[in-house]
Structure formats: C-alpha cells, structure tokens
Amino acid sequence: MRYYYGEQNVLRALDEAEFWKHQEAEHTTVIQLVTPDLEHAYVSKLDRFGNEFNQKYAEVIRYIESATRSKNMIDRRLKMQMVELVRQCVEQSKEFVVLLEDMLQNSAAVRASNPSQTVINHIIRESNYFIGIDTLILNY
Numbered sequence: 001m002r003y004y005y006g007e008q009n010v011l012r013a014l015d016e017a018e019f020w021k022h023q024e025a026e027h028t029t030v031i032q033l034v035t036p037d038l039e040h041a042y043v044s045k046l047d048r049f050g051n052e053f054n055q056k057y058a059e060v061i062r063y064i065e066s067a068t069r070s071k072n073m074i075d076r077r078l079k080m081q082m083v084e085l086v087r088q089c090v091e092q093s094k095e096f097v098v099l100l101e102d103m104l105q106n107s108a109a110v111r112a113s114n115p116s117q118t119v120i121n122h123i124i125r126e127s128n129y130f131i132g133i134d135t136l137i138l139n140y
Contacts, residue, residue, distance in 0.1 A: 017060045
C-alpha cells in the first residue's frame with residue numbers, strides 16, 4: 001500500500017479501492033476464461049461489471065491524483081465526495097458478489113466445472129475482503 005494518506009483514512013480507503021477495482025475488472029475476464037461455455041446472460045453481466053469496475057477505477061485514480069496534487073490538504077466537500085465514491089465502490093462489489101453467488105447456484109457451465117467453482121469462490125473471498133476492509137476503514 002502507499003503511505004501518502006497519513007492519518008486520513010479516506011485516502012487509505014481510496015488506495016484499497018484502486019487496487020480492488022482493478023482486480024475485480026480482471027476477475028470478470030478470468031471467470032470467462034476458465035468457463036468458456038458460460039451462458040450468454042452471465043457473460044453480458046460480467047462484461048458490464050468489467051466496464052463499471054474500470055470506470056470506478058478511473059474515478060478513484062482521479063481523486064488520488066487530486067489528493068496528491070493538493071499535498072493531502074483535502075477540504076470537507078472533497079472528503080465527502082471521496083467517502084461517497086468509496087461507498088459506491090463497496091456497493092458495487094457487494095452486487096458483484098451477489099452475481100457470483102448466483103452463478104455458483106444457477107449456471108450449468110459453472111456447476112459442471114470444478115476449476116470455475118474454485119476460481120469464483122476465491123474471487124468472492126477477495127471481493128468480500130475489499131468490502132470488509134474499506135467498510136472498516138471508513139467507520140474507523
């Protein structure tokens with residue numbers, strides 16, 4: 001992790017979001033690679049999530065750059081915007097986990113593939129880690 005945030009937990013939360021949004025975007029591709037016969041509806045949903053993760057990642061980067069340029073002198077309005085962005089990132093990850101759990105239960109392609117199930121369960125654990133750590137940081 002980077003250490004530009006000092007005592008400002010919102011910056012640490014952004015740092016986590018930067019890493020995990022990039023990871024989750026990659027995870028949407030990995031799932032499709034390990035499950036080549038995945039149903040079209042799930043492929044579409046994963047593609048949508050991949051795009052949305054990349055959009056959130058870009059937003060997070062813009063806020064990190066703003067913090068860096070301001071030498072971490074963040075006014076209250078900007079801090080609240082950052083907190084809201086992190087909350088959106090957490091909610092997005094929760095929705096992703098719901099999709100992944102649905103795939104484990106309802107996708108014939110996933111149910112027929114032990115490697116797909118293993119990968120998806122691993123990704124669920126990672127997304128839940130992000131949800132937990134950023135929720136903890138914001139509530140600290």
